Amino acid sequence: MTDPSPLSDETASDAGAPADDNAEALPPREKVRKFPTGPGVYLMKDDQARVIYVGKAVNLRNRAGSYFNKAAETDRRTAELVTEIADLDYIETDSEVDALLMEARLIKDIQPRFNNLLKDDKTFPYLQITTREDFPRVEFTRTPETKGVRLYGPFTSAGQLRGTIAVLQKIFRFRTCTLDIEENDERWRWFRPCLLASINQCTAPCNMRISKEDYKQDIRRLRMFLDGKKDRLLKDMQKEMVAASKELLFEKAARLRDDIEQLKTLNLRGDLEDHAQPEVFYVDPRKGLTGLKQVLKLKELPRVIEGIDIAHLQGGETVASLVQFIDGLPFKHGYRRYKINSVEGVDDFASMREVVTRRFRRLEQESEAFPDLLLIDGGKGQLNAVMETFEAIGITPPTTISLAKREEEIYVPGQSDPHRLSRHSFALRLLQYVRDESHRFAQHYHHMLRQKATFDGTGKKRRRR
DSSP: OOOOOOOOHHHHHHHOOOOOGGGTTSOHHHHGGGSOSSSEEEEEEOTTSOEEEEEEESSHHHHHHGGGSHHHHHOTTTHHHHHHOOEEEEEEOSSHHHHHHHHHHHHHHHOOHHHHHTTTTOOOOEEEEESSSSSOBEEEESSOOSSSEEEEOOOSOHHHHHHHHHHHHHHHOOBOSOOOOOTTOGGGGGOOOOHHHHTTSOOOGGGTOSOHHHHHHHHHHHHHHHTTOHHHHHHHHHHHHHHHHHTTOHHHHHHHHHHHHHHHTOOOOSOGGGGOOOOOOOOOHHHHHHHHHHHTTOSSOOOEEEEEEEEEOTTSOEEEEEEEEETTEEOGGGOEEEEOOSOOSSOHHHHHHHHHHHHHHHHHHTTOOOOSEEEEESOHHHHHHHHHHHHHHTOOOOEEEEEETTTTEEEOTTOSSOBOOOTTOHHHHHHHHHHHHHHHHHHHHHHHHHHHHHBOTTSOBOOOO
16 A cells, blocks of 8 residues: 655645744643634644644634533543643644645554544545556545555545545546546547536546646646645746746646646635535446446447437438447447438338338348447337337347437336436446437538538528529
8 A cells, every 4th residue: 555645844844833832831721722713733742742633623723622622521532532632733734625635644644542543433535546547546435455556644534535636626637537548549539528527627538638648747746735745836837837838838828827826725715525526427438338238137248339319300301320339438430320211201210210221231231240239219119110120121139228318218128117227327327328429410410411401512502582
């Protein structure tokens, strides 16, 4: 297990100074009244000057002072600690986040007796950064790995650690997902990032929007901050900003300027637990495939999934799209578009029959492999129409299911009742991704044809009579 860096002299000086010498002779109850009212870490000591407890606070005076009221003397969790407090000290920090991280470093280094006794048999949470991936992940965990990671902690509050991760993600834009992203895997270029990319809290390596080296530079900055080297980090970033500006890399310089400002103004109001954001439900291809195998009782993972969607143009013209996913990721070279030729007016069932017939007859004629799973956009009616088509053309179908939009129910041939998966199910999220991508691709074809109809053969817009 990789231990976090010990508290350096630089860390202590950056964070603030201990209580002044004039207060040394005062008893703890009096001494704490001279503590500052800002954030920081307090250290309880016994009569031999050994640190027996380390705590963090948004308001040092109020929090440390609470140990000397009647409630603390009678509370089973603090009563014994209170009787052994002979002295106490503090270290000021710039923010609540700094206090939380410093508390974790001190607990790790000093291992105070009462920090272990007061945990109520709970497993302490850690912040874990993977080190052997092209795009390292930052994770909250109670069961840290023993190798291939950099650990920070233990932390005393799970909620505050989650809040800290959320706050730091706004600055360093690291990923917290479990995706297995490799730099040279071109399929990721077509992957749809989660919400965090849209709100600028992740640089979306899952969509190749950042290079491996630039991403690791962000992780290096994060680790400097977590190691208590914020002042040095700010100086380095300032130099990078000036250099980027001289090289006319204004976008990079602007981002560094904004990041520096956020680090300088990291002081937060309220409890860090309020910053813990809800889970972002991203699509995890590996977990999605495993989930589909279990739900559909398949012998193997459905590595190749195809999805079909129907779209209608104004005037009744109908088009269809077919998208292909390999190992849970979009494979654009396998996408197909169809203009429906045999159907007049709006008839989704008939249109689906034509697409299925054309697609699978061609695969059969060219001796190409069928997909492991075929997903139809629609309910039981659409699925029945497709299964009847396979029977009519004499082709043994692949595993075929449909996904109904309203209730997100999965229909399987031969089963009267649909599968209703949790909205948070990785299997359902993957099916939704395939369904939504097929719909997007069909609509894109729709717009292309509509735009083409607006122009004549010379590229000039037709005149309206």
